[in-house]
Amino acid sequence: MESIEKFVESKRVPGLALLTTEQAAEALTVSVAYLHKLRVTGGGPRFIRMGRAVRYRASDLLEWVNDRAVSSTSEGEAA
Numbered sequence: 001m002e003s004i005e006k007f008v009e010s011k012r013v014p015g016l017a018l019l020t021t022e023q024a025a026e027a028l029t030v031s032v033a034y035l036h037k038l039r040v041t042g043g044g045p046r047f048i049r050m051g052r053a054v055r056y057r058a059s060d061l062l063e064w065v066n067d068r069a070v071s072s073t074s075e076g077e078a079a
Contacts, residue, residue: 003027004027004028004058004061004062004065007023007026007027017057017058017059018048018055018056018057019055019056019057019058019061020053020054020055020056021035021036021054021056023056024045024056024061027058027061028045028061028065039054044064045060045061045063045064046060046063046064047060
């Protein structure tokens with residue numbers, strides 16, 4: 001998903017590609033509340049907890065998006 005990669009590149013600190021929940025939500029075009037819900041219930045992108053801070057790797061966001069790709073509605077919900 002090229003838009004996530006461009007977003008990450010624009011926010012990148014050299015050598016460190018971690019996104020805040022707000023940045024991850026913006027890149028995925030979902031709400032911060034939705035990402036929080038997924039962290040609690042499961043099924044969301046992998047995340048890193050550093051103390052109280054939560055961060056997302058761009059590669060984990062891309063993997064999560066790609067895992068949800070389907071060809072038709074008959075394929076049902078992605079795992």
